[in-house]
Amino acid sequence: MKKLLLANWKMELTESSTLDLVFQLKKSMKKISKVEVAIAPSFIYLKEIKNLLGRSKIQLSSQNVAPADKGKYTGEVSAAMLKELGCKYAIVGHSERRIKLNETDELVNRKINQCLEAELTPVLCVGETFEQKQQGQTDSVLVKQLQVALDKVSNLPESEIVIAYEPIWAVGTGQFLKAEELFAFQRTIKRTVSSLYTEKFYDEKVRFLYGGSINSIIAKDYWVCDYIDGILVGGASLDPMEFYNIALEAE
Ligand code: PEP
Numbered sequence: 001m002k003k004l005l006l007a008n009w010k011m012e013l014t015e016s017s018t019l020d021l022v023f024q025l026k027k028s029m030k031k032i033s034k035v036e037v038a039i040a041p042s043f044i045y046l047k048e049i050k051n052l053l054g055r056s057k058i059q060l061s062s063q064n065v066a067p068a069d070k071g072k073y074t075g076e077v078s079a080a081m082l083k084e085l086g087c088k089y090a091i092v093g094h095s096e097r098r099i100k101l102n103e104t105d106e107l108v109n110r111k112i113n114q115c116l117e118a119e120l121t122p123v124l125c126v127g128e129t130f131e132q133k134q135q136g137q138t139d140s141v142l143v144k145q146l147q148v149a150l151d152k153v154s155n156l157p158e159s160e161i162v163i164a165y166e167p168i169w170a171v172g173t174g175q176f177l178k179a180e181e182l183f184a185f186q187r188t189i190k191r192t193v194s195s196l197y198t199e200k201f202y203d204e205k206v207r208f209l210y211g212g213s214i215n216s217i218i219a220k221d222y223w224v225c226d227y228i229d230g231i232l233v234g235g236a237s238l239d240p241m242e243f244y245n246i247a248l249e250a251e
Contacts, residue, residue: 002036003223004162004207004230005247006061006123007237008091009041018045019052024240026056035223035230035250038089039237043077050086061089061123064097067110069117079118090115091123093149095168105148116155123162123232124149125211126189130169138167139188146192157201163189163208164232170212172235179221179228182210186227216245223250 013021018041029037038059041049046060053060066076082090092115093108108124115122126149128141142165150156165185170176177185186208193202210222211232222228237243 001160001207001229002034003228003250004209005035005037005250006089006091006162006164006209006230006232007037007039007243008063008094008211008232008234009039009237010063010096010234011042012238013041015045015048018042019048021238021240022049022052022058025058025243026053028240028244029056029058029247032244032247032251035247037247040089040091043082046082046085046087059088060086061091062087062120063091063094065090065092065111065114065120065122067107067114069114079114079120083118083120087120089123089162090120091125091164093145094125095127095166095171099168105145108145108149109151109153112149112153112161113155116153116159116161119159121160121162123164123209125164125166125232127166127168127171127212133167133169138185142185142188143192146189147196150193150196157197157205160205160207162230163193163206164211165189165208166211166232172213174213176213176218177210179210179225182222182225183227214246216242216249219246219249 038061040061040063062082066078092111097103112122126145128138132141190202207229209230209232215236
């Protein structure tokens, strides 16, 4: 499996700036072959972007997905709808949704089930707050988030998933964990996932991403680490040159 570079554009861009960014990335990312590049724009631009991307290798992700397959869920977008629009990935459990919209691990579990039913690869975000880090609770927070989010998922261990470790204190703050500091947390995640399913499942089907204030100056440190399978980028992905340079560091 190739390493993954995923851009999360959040609710930052209007239509014209979204399409402008896609246009620039479509050109620049032709030179990138070592990593898989994916973008997560707002739902409402997915179809237009899919058309604009044409034969580009850039993959599409949603930033969220509904916890149910269909029915009376006003305002929600289902995994099947996203699949039909051409998405390969769906971000689930992003810390901004957990904090600002009270998303729980149980809800995240339902969303992961929906993704896998529709053959979308979930990008499960986990991570601790600053207070939890200060109190030495990072490991226990990660274990609980994973145990609930990945509890009895119907299409596991057959399907691929992505787990993005995003310390909440590092998202959008300019603070980050160094690549070498991630080893211990990757071990915790691998151990937990292996105990829920199997170590073979982790080794063959799970990609471990880091996200939190990554930029092109530090990106190489993460690309060269064999236990890090990719990077999730927020702020720096809004600048086409900066995002391209993050990808270029992997070449
Ligand atoms: C994110 O929102 O997932 C993220 C990693 O943001 P940033 O790169 O801005 O910290």
